[in-house]
Amino acid sequence: MTQTGNAPLKITDPTKHVLTKHVLTKSALIPAAAVALLVGMLATSLPAAAQSSVAEGQKLAFDRSKGNCLTCHDIKGGNLPGSIGPALTDIKRKYPDRNELVAILVDATKRNPLTVMPPFGRNRILNDKEINAIVDFLQTL
Numbered sequence: 001m002t003q004t005g006n007a008p009l010k011i012t013d014p015t016k017h018v019l020t021k022h023v024l025t026k027s028a029l030i031p032a033a034a035v036a037l038l039v040g041m042l043a044t045s046l047p048a049a050a051q052s053s054v055a056e057g058q059k060l061a062f063d064r065s066k067g068n069c070l071t072c073h074d075i076k077g078g079n080l081p082g083s084i085g086p087a088l089t090d091i092k093r094k095y096p097d098r099n100e101l102v103a104i105l106v107d108a109t110k111r112n113p114l115t116v117m118p119p120f121g122r123n124r125i126l127n128d129k130e131i132n133a134i135v136d137f138l139q140t141l
């Protein structure tokens with residue numbers, strides 16, 4: 001009863017134009033919505049991947065036979081840190097561009113030829129994957 005009463009109303013409704021436009025926009029948005037959904041799915045799966053990379057990076061950084069970063073750097077969560085290098089804090093703010101951190105890890109002598117920090121990448125102490133995991137970890141500091 002209300003339906004039949006409403007139907008003619010809709011046709012003569014001054015907002016009909018707006019409604020049609022809305023419907024059109026909506027259908028045009030379907031591919032965009034699909035992309036957004038995909039991106040959303042990726043975004044929700046990323047934190048898990050990033051998290052395991054962060055954990056792996058921390059392990060590598062603290063491992064005395066790998067990164068061995070604690071010998072020279074105080075790092076949150078690490079035991080018996082040395083103080084030859086600066087404490088690694090506020091890294092994400094200091095180095096918003098992760099490539100800078102990758103560069104430091106690959107070869108710190110490029111920034112400071114006299115540094116005592118080992119050129120982890122150049123000397124193959126750490127491979128690209130390991131360096132990237134450590135950088136993920138550093139960005140949480």
Ligand code: HEC
Nearest residue numbers: 061067068069071072084085086104112115116117118134
């Ligand atoms: C033998 C000592 C030593 C080791 C081991 C070492 N570093 Fe360093 N690092 C330094 C020193 C010293 C500096 C200060 C800058 C310089 O000398 O060029 C530095 C600087 C840095 C910086 C820049 C910090 C800032 O506040 O600008 C980062 C990031 C860094 N190191 C990360 C690491 C990571 C990650 C590891 C382990 C994979 C590591 N370092 C291992 C000595 C070391």
